[in-house]
């Protein structure tokens with residue numbers, strides 16, 4: 001009962017409407033590897049038109065390259081997480097390398113932006129990477145739905161792959177790095193909104209599901 005009351009309170013504070021069963025269908029779209037000039041700009045426009053907030057796992061070297069776009073992502077109310085500075089894989093990375101990848105990315109995050117999540121390139125990270133993320137107060141965000149949009153260039157195939165598998169609390173992995181991915185992201189939103197799903201950021205999804213995020217812990221999806 002206490003847990004239920006806490007959940008309602010969190011939903012109220014986040015201004016998230018609750019349906020009759022208290023089980024609103026919520027998911028989060030996550031975009032890796034950006035920002036990327038024209039694809040991210042087009043995606044942001046589409047998200048705004050649909051009143052959707054998403055989570056962007058940004059590479060440090062790209063934030064450095066596109067500071068205005070990075071600032072725009074933040075100012076439009078989306079969540080920014082880290083995806084390493086150089087996008088090299090981190091499954092064998094030592095402590096010093098992990099500190100460099102995470103710290104150097106932090107330098108390009110907009111002022112005032114709270115970073116909650118780190119996602120390792122390819123989802124692989126060494127114990128040292130997890131440890132450094134934990135020390136920086138970051139949780140590790142994986143995903144539960146992966147349509148492999150980086151390898152498929154047909155938007156309808158990507159869209160169908162996600163829509164056919166989706167469940168309440170899922171974390172969808174996409175990349176704002178191609179026209180087909182952006183087209184698929186917007187079609188996924190249109191189809192799932194028609195089914196009653198609402199799109200929130202990863203942090204909002206965790207809070208709505210009453211999940212207390214712990215630094216260093218790994219998350220694939222958020223279900224209550």
Ligand SMILES: [Zn+2]
Nearest residue numbers: 032033121122
């Ligand atoms: Zn990546």
